[in-house]
Amino acid sequence: MYTSVIIKLILSILFLICLFQLPYGYYEFVRFAALVGFAWLGYRAYQKGNFKAAFVYGALALLFQPLLKIALGRTLWNIVDVLVAVGLLASLFLGTEKSKN
Incomplete structure (x- = not known):
């Protein structure tokens, strides 16, 4: 199976589980x-020359990074989690990556 598919x-799944009340x-x-x-x-997208996807993945990495937390509140984070999860799943079904990872 492809590495990018597994990661997505x-x-x-991790983002959707965030909708529950957890520690x-x-x-x-x-x-x-x-x-x-x-x-x-982002690294894989950059290697393939897909600079738009690399930029989006880089921005998402910065948004979710644990060092300098962005305080959005639980409700807004839930919305972000669902949107990102749906976007990742959509990218799988729309076949945005055609080659092996």
């Missing part, structure tokens, strides 16, 4: 996983 699926440590883990996952996706 895992991140989507704060889970959200910290998701932020770290998102940073690593989006950095990898």
Whole structure:
């Protein structure tokens, strides 16, 4: 299976689980996983010459990074989590990446 597909699926699941009331440590883990996952996706997109996708993944890595937290409030973070999860899943079904990772 493709690495990017696995990363997108895992991140989507993690973001959707964020909709539940969980310990704060889970959200910290998701932020770290998102940073690593989006950095990898951005790197792969850049290697393939897809600079728009690389920019989007880089921006998402910065949004979710755990060091300098962006305080959006729980409701807004839930909206962001759902939008990003849906975007990641849509990118899988729309076939935005055609080659092997």
